[in-house]
Amino acid sequence: xxxxxxxxxxxxxxxxxxxxxxxxxxxxxxxxxxxxxxxxxxxxxxxxxxxxxxxxxxxxxxxxxxxxxxxxxxxxxxxxxxxxxxxxxxxxxxxxxxxxxxxxxxxxxxxxxxxxxxxxxxxxxxxxxxxxxxxxxxxxxxxxxxxxxxxxxxxxxxxxxxxxxxxxxxxxxxxxxxxxxxxxxxxxxxxxxxxxxxxxxxxxxxxxxxxxxxxxxxxxxxxxxxxxxxxxxxxxxxxxxxxxxxxxxxxxxxxxxxxxxxxxxxxxxxxxxxxxxxxxxxxxxxxxxxxxxxxxxxxxxxxxxxxxxxx
Numbered sequence: 264x265x266x267x268x269x270x271x272x273x274x275x276x277x278x279x280x281x282x283x284x285x286x287x288x289x290x291x292x293x294x295x296x297x298x299x300x301x302x303x304x305x306x307x308x309x310x311x312x313x314x315x316x317x318x319x320x321x322x323x324x325x326x327x328x329x330x331x332x333x334x335x336x337x338x339x340x341x342x343x344x345x346x347x348x349x350x351x352x353x354x355x356x357x358x359x360x361x362x363x364x365x366x367x368x369x370x371x372x373x374x375x376x377x378x379x380x381x382x383x384x385x386x387x388x389x390x391x392x393x394x395x396x397x398x399x400x401x402x403x404x405x406x407x408x409x410x411x412x413x414x415x416x417x418x419x420x421x422x423x424x425x426x427x428x429x430x431x432x433x434x435x436x437x438x439x440x441x442x443x444x445x446x447x448x449x450x451x452x453x454x455x456x457x458x459x460x461x462x463x464x465x466x467x468x469x470x471x472x473x474x475x476x477x478x479x480x481x482x483x484x485x486x487x488x489x490x491x492x493x494x495x496x497x498x499x500x501x502x503x504x505x506x507x508x509x510x511x512x513x514x515x516x517x518x519x520x521x522x523x524x525x526x527x528x529x530x531x532x533x534x535x536x537x538x539x540x541x542x543x544x545x546x547x548x549x550x551x552x553x554x555x556x557x558x559x560x561x562x563x564x565x566x567x568x569x570x571x572x573x574x
Contacts, residue, residue: 377524412529
């Protein structure tokens, strides 16, 4: 009898102990659940994703590309991320463009071996001079489209008429020429400054365009016309003088395109050329050249004076 009582007491104690432990666990779980629910209801707020404001299209472009054929010469959209390099669009074919670099080799170009084809681009590898397109002469009236990029501090250019007609290629932020708008990227070098600096960061591609018809010269950068220069216009007499001092014959024609070698890493691709017809109308949008600092103008005047004395 005593043994049975002892067993009953022990069993009852075990059962009560288990019940107590179970109740304690339930109470703890309930408390944690309440804390979790309170935190999620008071601290965690679900919000809809923030929408970034739309990026405005560059001035002088048509982001929808509707009616592109109706636009004046050069008035076309800037570089598209999904564009296929070194190819002509149907619109460009209809306008009469031809590729002057095929992205594979230097057929039609005079290369001294210091330029290589790198990922479909003309790339400067070593010293040895510029590279010249000698398959044909530059038409008197033409439009050249191209893409370009530079390394840090790089300097280059595209010559397109006899003498010193040069579309400047430059890292404006690092190279010293970037301090003077007249020698900055997209300038008609040491003659006409672009209206503003629209270059992309170093290592990124830019679009360039050169349009020449008669005495009018236009430079475009990333879809925007930054130079509209008529060398017969009297208001540009100062700029004309600078170009003449450098050796330009303003009425000369029949050059070959040449990419300048300044010893720096530069890349070019998607070079497209067409001859302009008499019926082709130029874009007439007004362009205001960037202002040149007075101290720079004084140095330029001294350069002109010294050059005339030497003659």
